[in-house]
Amino acid sequence: MLEERQNKLLREIVESYIKTARPVGSKALCEKLNCSSATIRNEMAILEGLGYIEKNHISSGRVPSEKGYKYYVDNLMKPKELSGEDILNLQTIFSNKDLQLSDAINKCMDMISDLTNYTSIVLGKSSKENLLQQVSIIPLGNNKVVALVCTDKGIVESKQFSVDVTIDIAEVVKTSEIINKMLFGTPIDEVNERLEFEIKPIISKQIDQYEKVYGIFYDAFNDFIKNSSNVHISGKSKIFNQPEYQDAKNIKKLVNKFDDESLIKKIDESSDSNDIKIYIGDENEFDDDVTIIKSKYHVKGEEGTIAIVGPKRMEYDRVVGLLDYINKYIEDLESGDSESE
Amino acid sequence: MLEERQNKLLREIVESYIKTARPVGSKALCEKLNCSSATIRNEMAILEGLGYIEKNHISSGRVPSEKGYKYYVDNLMKPKELSGEDILNLQTIFSNKDLQLSDAINKCMDMISDLTNYTSIVLGKSSKENLLQQVSIIPLGNNKVVALVCTDKGIVESKQFSVDVTIDIAEVVKTSEIINKMLFGTPIDEVNERLEFEIKPIISKQIDQYEKVYGIFYDAFNDFIKNSSNVHISGKSKIFNQPEYQDAKNIKKLVNKFDDESLIKKIDESSDSNDIKIYIGDENEFDDDVTIIKSKYHVKGEEGTIAIVGPKRMEYDRVVGLLDYINKYIEDLESGDSESE
DNA sequence: ATTAGCACTTGAAAAGTTGCAGTGCTAAAA
DNA sequence: TTTTAGCACTGCAACTTTTCAAGTGCTAAT
Numbered sequence: 001m002l003e004e005r006q007n008k009l010l011r012e013i014v015e016s017y018i019k020t021a022r023p024v025g026s027k028a029l030c031e032k033l034n035c036s037s038a039t040i041r042n043e044m045a046i047l048e049g050l051g052y053i054e055k056n057h058i059s060s061g062r063v064p065s066e067k068g069y070k071y072y073v074d075n076l077m078k079p080k081e082l083s084g085e086d087i088l089n090l091q092t093i094f095s096n097k098d099l100q101l102s103d104a105i106n107k108c109m110d111m112i113s114d115l116t117n118y119t120s121i122v123l124g125k126s127s128k129e130n131l132l133q134q135v136s137i138i139p140l141g142n143n144k145v146v147a148l149v150c151t152d153k154g155i156v157e158s159k160q161f162s163v164d165v166t167i168d169i170a171e172v173v174k175t176s177e178i179i180n181k182m183l184f185g186t187p188i189d190e191v192n193e194r195l196e197f198e199i200k201p202i203i204s205k206q207i208d209q210y211e212k213v214y215g216i217f218y219d220a221f222n223d224f225i226k227n228s229s230n231v232h233i234s235g236k237s238k239i240f241n242q243p244e245y246q247d248a249k250n251i252k253k254l255v256n257k258f259d260d261e262s263l264i265k266k267i268d269e270s271s272d273s274n275d276i277k278i279y280i281g282d283e284n285e286f287d288d289d290v291t292i293i294k295s296k297y298h299v300k301g302e303e304g305t306i307a308i309v310g311p312k313r314m315e316y317d318r319v320v321g322l323l324d325y326i327n328k329y330i331e332d333l334e335s336g337d338s339e340s341e
Numbered sequence: 342m343l344e345e346r347q348n349k350l351l352r353e354i355v356e357s358y359i360k361t362a363r364p365v366g367s368k369a370l371c372e373k374l375n376c377s378s379a380t381i382r383n384e385m386a387i388l389e390g391l392g393y394i395e396k397n398h399i400s401s402g403r404v405p406s407e408k409g410y411k412y413y414v415d416n417l418m419k420p421k422e423l424s425g426e427d428i429l430n431l432q433t434i435f436s437n438k439d440l441q442l443s444d445a446i447n448k449c450m451d452m453i454s455d456l457t458n459y460t461s462i463v464l465g466k467s468s469k470e471n472l473l474q475q476v477s478i479i480p481l482g483n484n485k486v487v488a489l490v491c492t493d494k495g496i497v498e499s500k501q502f503s504v505d506v507t508i509d510i511a512e513v514v515k516t517s518e519i520i521n522k523m524l525f526g527t528p529i530d531e532v533n534e535r536l537e538f539e540i541k542p543i544i545s546k547q548i549d550q551y552e553k554v555y556g557i558f559y560d561a562f563n564d565f566i567k568n569s570s571n572v573h574i575s576g577k578s579k580i581f582n583q584p585e586y587q588d589a590k591n592i593k594k595l596v597n598k599f600d601d602e603s604l605i606k607k608i609d610e611s612s613d614s615n616d617i618k619i620y621i622g623d624e625n626e627f628d629d630d631v632t633i634i635k636s637k638y639h640v641k642g643e644e645g646t647i648a649i650v651g652p653k654r655m656e657y658d659r660v661v662g663l664l665d666y667i668n669k670y671i672e673d674l675e676s677g678d679s680e681s682e
Numbered sequence: 683a684t685t686a687g688c689a690c691t692t693g694a695a696a697a698g699t700t701g702c703a704g705t706g707c708t709a710a711a712a
Numbered sequence: 713t714t715t716t717a718g719c720a721c722t723g724c725a726a727c728t729t730t731t732c733a734a735g736t737g738c739t740a741a742t
Contacts, residue, residue, distance in 0.1 A: 025735055041736070059691045059735045093707050134479050138491045146495045150479045154487045158497035160441055237596040240589075251592050255578040366704055377716050382705070400704050400722045685742070689734085692741075698729070712715070 002050075007076060009033060009043050010052055014064045014072045014080055018313050023061030027295060038105070057288050066281045066312065069291070073278050073316050080321040086115065087325070094329055101299060101333070105326070106232045109306060111323050113235030117242060118260070118310035122232040123268045125304055130188045130228075137176045139169050147220040153302065154293065157224040164209070171207045172216060176200060179217060191221045231264055237327075245313045256299040257287055269294045269305040274331070276323050293319050296309050296328045343391075347638040348417060350374060350384050351393055355405045355413045359654050362584040364402030407622040407653065410632070413553070414619050414657050421662040427456065428666070435670055435676060442674070443643060446667070447573045450647060454576030459582060459651035461555055464609045466644055471569075472528045476558065478517045479496070480510050483611050488517075488561040492529055494643060499566040502557050505550070512548045513557060519543060520558060532562045572605055580631075585652045591630070594637050610635045610646040615672070617664050624654050638671045 002010065012032050014106045016024045026037040026044060033040060035137040044062055047053045052068035064072065082090075093107045102124050109120040130151035143165055163169060183194055194267075197216060203210045236258045245251050257263055266285055269277065277294045284292045291314045294307040306326070308319050343351065353373050357365045367378040367385060374381060385403055388394045393409035396402075405413065423431075434448045443465050450461040471492035479487045484506055489499040504510060524535055538556060544551045577599050586592050598604055607626055610618060617636045625633045632655045635648040647667070649660050 023735090026737080037735095038685050038687090038737095039683080042684085055736085057692055058737095060418075060693080061735065083650070103420065133481060136477060136479075138475050138477075140474060140493055140495050144495060146491055146497060148491075148497055148499075148627075150487055150489075150490065150499070150726080154470070154481050154485060154489060154501035156489055156497070156499035158489075158495075160495035203562075237593065237600045240593050240596060246589050248589050248592055250588050251589055251596070252581050252586075255581060255592070255596060260577045298395055364704090368704080378704095379716050379718090380714085383715085386706080396705085398723055400702095402704065471712090659718080683742100685740100687723085687739090687741095689736105689739105693734095694713075694732090696729100699727080700723090701726090702724090703722105704724105705720105707720090710715105710717080712713100 001075075001151060002052075002059060002071075006032065006043060009040065010047060010064075010068060010072065013047075013053055013062055014068060017064055018315060021313060023063050024197060025061035028061075035095055041149070065311075066283070069280045069312055069316075070278075070283075073280075073320075077317050077320070078137070079315040079324055080315075082321055082325055086322070090325060090329070095114045095192045101231075101330075102302060102304075105297070105304075105306065105330075106225045106234070108326055109232070110234040112308065112319075113238050116308070116310070116319065116322075117235075117316065118308050118314065118319070119239045120234045121235055121264065121267060121305075121307045121309065123229070123265065123305045123307070124302060125229045125268075126231070129153075129303070132183050132186045132188055132191055134184075135220070136178050137169075137173045137181050139173075141170075145169060145172060145216075147216055149188075149220055149224045152185070155228060157220075157227050159220050163216070164212055167209050167212055171209075172213055174198070175203055175207065175213050177215065188221070189225055192218055195221065219301075229265070231261065233258065233264070239290075242311045242313075244313065250289070254287060254290075267292065267294070267305065267307050267309075269296050271296070274298070274327060276320055276327070278316065278320075291316075291321065297322050297327065298331050299333055342416075343388075343412075346374065347384055347388060350381065351388060351405075351413065353386075353516050354403055354415045355409060355417070356395060357407060359656055361386050362654060364397060364404050366402040369402075379466065380617075382578055405654075409431045409622070410621045410657075411619075411624075414423065414621075414661075418658050418661070421656075421658040423662055423666055427461070427663070431666060431670070436646055442640060442671075443571075443645075445640070446645075446647065446671075447575070449667055450573065451575040453649065454579050456663075457649070457656065457660065458576075459649050459660070460577055460580045461575045462605065462608060462646075462648045462650065464570070464606065464648070465573070465648045466609075467571045468647055470644070473524050473527045473529055475525075476517050476520050476561070478514045479512075480514075484510075486510060486513060486557075487538045488557055490529075490561055490565045493526070494571060498561075498568050500561050502560070503547055504557070505553055508553055512550075513554055515543050516540070516548065516558065516616075530566055531560070533559055536562065570606070572602065574599065574605070580651060583614050583652045585630070585654065595628060595631075598650050608633065608635065608646065608648050610648075612637070615639070615668060617661055619661075619666070631656075634664065636664050638668065640671050640674055647676075 012029050013024045026040040029040050044053065048244050051063040051065055052071055054065045056063060089111055090108060093111065093257050094104055106122055109122050113120040130153050131288050132151045133152045136148050140146060144160060146158050146160050148156055150156045163172065179199055182198060183191055186194055200214050207213055239245065239333055263273065272297050276293060278291065280291045281288050286292060291312045292307050292309050292311050294305055296305050297303065306330065353370050354365045367381040370381050371378055385394065392406055393412055394403040395406045397404060413464055430452055431449060435445055440567050447463055450463050454461040471494050474491045474493045477489050481487060485501060485503050487499050489497055491497045504513065520540055523539060524532055528534055540556050544554065580586065581592055604627060615637050617634060620633045622629055622632065627633060631650050632653045633650050634650050635646055637646055638644065
């Protein structure tokens with residue numbers, strides 16, 4: 001732990017750098033700390049020795065190191081109260097009852113991205129905790145059918161199949177009825193197992209070509225699990241308004257990363273707690289030059305991660321404040337269950 | 342129309358510039374045209390006078406103007422034959438019968454984007470020519486239902502509703518049955534009209550709270566029409582490998598445009614013909630500095646636009662060749678209807 | 683422990699230097 | 713009439729040099 005004055009100094013350096021993106025010199029801080037620039041230089045030398053701040057070159061001002069940012073967010077920063085306007089905006093989005101929750105979250109993140117000039121990401125995973133409500137077969141004619149899977153949370157995925165001419169579509173429908181009767185309420189990610197061990201033996205006796213019919217349902221459920229993780233990114237280009245993205249190389253590097261869906265999906269927060277987590281620079285897997293602030297949400301069987309991607313020189317207090325607010329809102333939803341028209 | 346040698350000269354200039362992205366000088370073309378650099382300079386002066394080529398500055402080589410590119414694509418260029426490898430790749434994608442057509446098109450465009458380092462866009466509109474196959478109501482409990490709409494082409498959209506406690510869900514289901522009986526086969530964009538004038542009078546007699554029940558279906562169909570235009574962009578960042586995107590400003594400008602969905606949707610080709618259309622620079626609404634090559638596809642009730650976005654200095658012959666191939670394939674599908682496992 | 687003062691360092695911006703790739707024009711050759 | 717060789721000229725791009733401001737560390741005095 002640092003001394004009082006060092007804390008204050010570090011905070012001033014971090015906040016000034018966040019605001020201006022320019023290295024901070026000793027003179028600029030005289031007033032704030034009520035002492036001379038020489039004193040500040042001495043203290044700075046200490047902070048630098050401890051690794052909290054850095055120089056770009058020998059005669060430049062100081063810039064926070066990753067360790068410095070970390071110390072700042074852990075010890076010096078307080079989440080910022082939202083402005084009345086921000087609160088109003090967010091409430092407007094949430095109060096729109098026509099939006100499904102996931103859409104409301106997406107809209108919020110759009111707004112945050114707009115407000116902050118950072119990029120925001122929502123990684124929703126809807127398959128977990130979803131229970132099979134109903135599987136339906138809709139015949140289209142021309143030997144095609146649509147199989148659709150609906151869960152108790154109202155999430156629907158559909159898949160089209162061309163069925164072999166040798167198969168009687170009535171038998172496919174019959175199978176769907178058996179599945180509905182026997183597997184209703186099964187967690188969606190366990191359905192295929194039960195399909196194999198419980199349903200297959202039954203239909204093998206009643207239905208010709210049961211292997212092929214089985215395949216249709218197997219594929220449909222598989223598809224559900226695969227597709228139901230969805231990604232929403234807002235303001236991919238917002239972050240490029242930040243002064244660290246002035247040259248082509250940095251921009252391209254990041255554009256490429258935003259374009260790489262598998263990389264984006266890795267942002268998914270693995271921890272269970274709903275706390276806000278901050279990953280600065282090297283601490284995140286996505287990109288060394290950014291900070292990612294994430295938090296998880298769980299609500300009514302949907303879960304996911306919301307994340308803000310910004311430069312390391314990010315307005316930590318503000319972003320944490322915003323995410324705090326959203327989290328609290330979602331939690332209220334979950335517990336209060338204040339659902340009515 | 343230009344003279345023979347001028348045609349040849351312009352073609353060489355355009356193709357050289359496309360290949361190298363460097364202004365073309367007179368010396369470099371001596372061999373190709375079998376004459377001295379002085380002669381070429383004279384001809385160049387004429388082409389410049391006519392507006393087909395330009396100089397960046399007084400002592401630089403020549404660069405094609407937009408008019409020059411246009412003349413090139415209209416008069417000088419021949420679509421390039423695809424390499425065996427390209428054909429193989431495309432066929433592999435199309436031969437995968439598990440993919441719905443729209444997915445296959447998306448995959449193709451992904452591939453083209455990879456192959457060419459341009460960005461490709463698919464704007465699908467699936468609502469047109471789609472006929473109502475079935476509307477289903479799946480009750481979820483907790484006074485919620487999912488309404489889903491399926492068309493004869495197998496396209497499904499679903500929407501969740503909280504139904505008023507005063508409404509009997511059985512009546513909602515009953516309404517869905519009436520709709521299925523009466524409106525089966527109705528073009529999806531006409532359903533809501535018939536819903537109002539044919540269904541509403543009927544249910545008004547049979548069902549309590551028919552206004553609210555009506556609203557559910559009305560919203561569901563509306564949603565279908567709204568959501569069923571989908572956008573697929575591949576290789577948003579590919580185009581930045583092109584040498585014209587070396588500086589931050591250009592990149593940001595384009596990143597912003599790719600991020601603006603409403604702008605992307607405007608790319609939708611309005612003409613009816615399936616021809617390949619080329620919009621160079623100012624000719625397109627998207628961005629002055631790019632060329633967009635588009636074509637429309639219609640197949641089995643799905644229609645849409647595929648587009649390639651590249652620098653004006655684009656390999657026109659190759660891209661046109663690729664799109665030609667895809668178009669031809671889609672047309673075959675439509676007429677031949679070669680559908681079997 | 684703090685501060686004033688000073689020599690020193692560095693990068694960024696401005697100004698200057700050079701060479702090259704390409705031009706237009708003229709006059710001669712075909 | 714068309715083509716070509718030759719030459720003076722131009723502008724950029726890349727490189728070097730100059731200048732300047734901002735900031736530092738260290739020393740000695742407070």
